Amino acid sequence: MAADTQEASVDSGFGQISRTKDVAFRLLALAATLIGIVSLAALLLNVAVDAVGWLDWGFLTNPPHPNPNNAGFLPALVGSIAIMIMIALVTFPLGVGAAIYLEEYASDGYLTRFIQLNIANLAGVPSVVYGLLGLGLFVGLFNIGYGSVLAAAFTVALLILPIVIISAQEAIRSVPDSQRQASYGMGATKWQTIRNVVLPRAMPGIMTGTILALGRAIGETAPLIMIAAPTTVFGVPNSLLSKVSAMPLQIYNWASYPQTEFQYGVVAAGVVTLLVILLTINSVAIIIRNRYQQRT
Amino acid sequence: MSQPDFSHDGIRTARGTAFRYLFMLCALLSILTTVAIVATLLIDAIDFFATVSPIEFLTGTRWSPTNDPVAFGVLPLISGTLIITLGSALVALPIGLLTAIYLSEYASERRRAYLKPALEVLAGVPTVVYGYFALVYVTPALDTILPLSTFNALSASIMVGIMIIPMVSSISEDAMSAVPDSLRQASYGLGATKFTVSTSVVVPAALSGIISSFILALSRAIGETMIVAIAAGQTPRMVDLTDPAGMFLDSIQPMTSAMVQIGTGDIVGQGAAYKSLFAVGLTLFVITFVMNLVSELVASRYREVYR
Numbered sequence: 001m002a003a004d005t006q007e008a009s010v011d012s013g014f015g016q017i018s019r020t021k022d023v024a025f026r027l028l029a030l031a032a033t034l035i036g037i038v039s040l041a042a043l044l045l046n047v048a049v050d051a052v053g054w055l056d057w058g059f060l061t062n063p064p065h066p067n068p069n070n071a072g073f074l075p076a077l078v079g080s081i082a083i084m085i086m087i088a089l090v091t092f093p094l095g096v097g098a099a100i101y102l103e104e105y106a107s108d109g110y111l112t113r114f115i116q117l118n119i120a121n122l123a124g125v126p127s128v129v130y131g132l133l134g135l136g137l138f139v140g141l142f143n144i145g146y147g148s149v150l151a152a153a154f155t156v157a158l159l160i161l162p163i164v165i166i167s168a169q170e171a172i173r174s175v176p177d178s179q180r181q182a183s184y185g186m187g188a189t190k191w192q193t194i195r196n197v198v199l200p201r202a203m204p205g206i207m208t209g210t211i212l213a214l215g216r217a218i219g220e221t222a223p224l225i226m227i228a229a230p231t232t233v234f235g236v237p238n239s240l241l242s243k244v245s246a247m248p249l250q251i252y253n254w255a256s257y258p259q260t261e262f263q264y265g266v267v268a269a270g271v272v273t274l275l276v277i278l279l280t281i282n283s284v285a286i287i288i289r290n291r292y293q294q295r296t
Numbered sequence: 297m298s299q300p301d302f303s304h305d306g307i308r309t310a311r312g313t314a315f316r317y318l319f320m321l322c323a324l325l326s327i328l329t330t331v332a333i334v335a336t337l338l339i340d341a342i343d344f345f346a347t348v349s350p351i352e353f354l355t356g357t358r359w360s361p362t363n364d365p366v367a368f369g370v371l372p373l374i375s376g377t378l379i380i381t382l383g384s385a386l387v388a389l390p391i392g393l394l395t396a397i398y399l400s401e402y403a404s405e406r407r408r409a410y411l412k413p414a415l416e417v418l419a420g421v422p423t424v425v426y427g428y429f430a431l432v433y434v435t436p437a438l439d440t441i442l443p444l445s446t447f448n449a450l451s452a453s454i455m456v457g458i459m460i461i462p463m464v465s466s467i468s469e470d471a472m473s474a475v476p477d478s479l480r481q482a483s484y485g486l487g488a489t490k491f492t493v494s495t496s497v498v499v500p501a502a503l504s505g506i507i508s509s510f511i512l513a514l515s516r517a518i519g520e521t522m523i524v525a526i527a528a529g530q531t532p533r534m535v536d537l538t539d540p541a542g543m544f545l546d547s548i549q550p551m552t553s554a555m556v557q558i559g560t561g562d563i564v565g566q567g568a569a570y571k572s573l574f575a576v577g578l579t580l581f582v583i584t585f586v587m588n589l590v591s592e593l594v595a596s597r598y599r600e601v602y603r
Contacts, residue, residue, distance in 0.1 A: 018489070018491075019489065021489070021491055022489040022490055022491040022492075025491045025494070025495075026398075026402055026490070026491075028394060029394045029395070029397050029398035029402060030398055030402070032390070032391045032394035032395050032398065033394070033395040033398045033399065033403075033411060033415070033465075035391060036391065036395075036415065036418050036458050036461045036462075037411075037414050037415065037417075037418070039458060040417065040418055040421065040458065043429045043433055043434075046433055047428075047429070047433075093322075094322050094325060095322075096322075097318065097319045097321075097322030097323070098319070098322035098323040098325065098326065100319045100322075101316075101319035101320050101322060101323040102323055104319075105316050105319060105320065106320075106323070114327075115323050115324070115326060115327060117592070118326055118327055118330055119326050120588075120592065121330070121585065121588055121589070121592075122326060122329060122330060124512070124515060124516075124584060124585075124588040125333065125519075125581065125584065125585070126518070126519025126520075126521065126552065126580060126581070126584055127519070127521065128519065128521045128552050128555055128556070128577070128580070129333060129337070129519070129577055129580060129581050129584075130333075131559070132333075132336060132337060132555075132573065132574060132577040133329075133332055133333045133336050133337075135336075135573075136335075136336030136337075136339070136340065136574075137332055137336055140336075158329055161325075161326070161329070162326065165323075165326065189309070189312050190312055190316075191311060191312040191315045194315075215420065216420070218422070219421075219422025219423065219424065219425070220422075221422070221423065221424045221521075221522045222423075222521035222522055222525075222552070222556065225556055225559045225560055226555070226556075226559045226573075228559065248422055248424040248425075248522075251424050251425070251428060252424050252427075252522065252525075252526065255424075255427070255428050255431060255432075255526055256526075263431075263432050264432060267428060267432070271425050271428060274422060274425065275421075275422075275425065278420075278422070282420070
């Protein structure tokens with residue numbers, strides 16, 4: 001049958017009809033779909049192999065050291081986690097608040113549309129520009145210290161806020177309107193409806209979106225460089241105003257070391273650590289989403 | 297949404313109003329962020345333009361913020377950004393478009409269910425990791441067949457390209473899925489193959505969505521920082537567009553990479569080099585902002601067509 005159509009090429013407005021071309025194109029499109037995934041898989045395999053022998057308990061519990069055998073990741077690891085906790089504390093209430101306003105309160109006027117367009121545009125601003133915002137605003141104007149935990153957290157928080165708002169809006173929008181009407185029918189006020197009906201139903205979706213955004217935040221490097229976070233610190237941060245490094249910053253710093261022990265050993269161990277933590281964060285988000293989907 | 301107000305309880309109403317304004321403040325914070333970005337960039341950029349004229353900045357062909365004789369011509373940095381954008385476009389646009397066609401027209405429901413998340417992973421890997429990959433794996437691998445410098449535009453472009461594939465493919469696929477099935481059926485009815493339907497019917501019908509995805513992905517490539525800061529080098533130079541080898545095989549410096557270099561240097565105080573950071577940042581912000589807006593406008597056109 002296939003041979004039949006191959007020979008009988010009909011001249012239509014679309015040009016020659018050829019089964020061979022169709023199959024070739026299908027394979028080309030499949031190859032294009034796979035090429036990025038396969039390349040990344042190959043690179044990840046490389047880095048995992050290189051990290052073997054370097055990623056050990058000493059690496060995770062030591063401070064950085066010019067000798068690759070003694071180099072450790074601890075201050076960067078703790079720094080990243082500290083920044084992450086602060087970011088979560090800032091973005092969660094602000095992001096959910098903004099989403100509640102836009103979905104539950106705002107009328108469909110010019111202001112709402114302007115805010116919505118503005119949020120979409122903020123999500124497209126390069127992260128290095130947010131770094132300059134942090135440098136000018138938090139470090140310069142508010143004077144909370146070059147490269148401090150707070151300055152880093154606030155800067156990256158503004159960067160991921162649009163993502164948190166957009167995903168929280170989607171979660172709130174997915175709550176059926178009938179549930180709100182039922183609540184109003186029982187005599188509840190708008191705020192009671194939001195608190196007792198909308199938020200509990202939307203919470204898993206909001207959590208998933210926020211956690212995924214935190215995954216984005218943990219890999220951000222450029223904003224931290226711009227607010228002059230040191231690429232290497234030797235101690236764990238002990239206050240919100242102490243100077244902080246982070247995992248991606250330490251990786252950036254190490255990547256410029258010329259020794260092969262760093263390029264194909266210590267940095268690989270750092271990259272694997274960062275990716276494992278990122279994977280863990282994203283898995284938690286996906287687990288929350290799946291549990292929620294099963295229940296409804 | 298409106299609801300009948302049965303409550304005449306003053307405290308409850310007052311509390312409701314208070315929450316309303318509290319949430320409104322959160323939403324207005326996003327506008328405040330934009331204002332703050334523009335203000336921060338403008339204040340220091342204007343300061344910078346008091347010492348270096350905007351004409352010198354925008355037309356100068358030499359960038360040397362710290363080494364004497366200092367020069368603040370942004371063109372070498374823009375040409376560096378242009379190379380990275382061009383290189384990553386050559387990688388990501390055809391691959392992304394073919395991926396979108398495959399996912400929308402060819403892939404089974406099951407296959408799509410695991411291919412799409414796998415593609416999204418490409419955009420989720422931290423860019424510092426991509427930069428490291430470009431420097432220590434891609435460059436040495438390509439060096440065996442090409443005369444590459446340690447730092448070069450080629451491996452950085454390839455990595456940026458791989459990173460933005462999912463942006464092209466997911467937005468293009470959305471546009472293709474929005475093409476009404478009746479158009480495909482009409483084409484099949486005329487005896488067309490899937491190839492013809494995909495390339496002659498679906499792609500043209502989804503063209504504005506595809507173009508929108510291209511612009512958005514390129515805007516992302518322009519703003520990409522860590523990959524180029526690690527792998528593309530720190531050589532601000534004017535490129536010769538007639539010499540592709542010279543463009544891609546050697547070290548360059550895009551705008552974002554120059555910003556990182558100034559940011560990591562010990563520039564204490566408020567010198568011209570420090571201020572130039574904000575002038576370059578403003579240039580970058582304006583370029584990406586305009587591209588994002590154009591992408592939005594193009595995309596909103598196709599949404600209207602099939603609604």
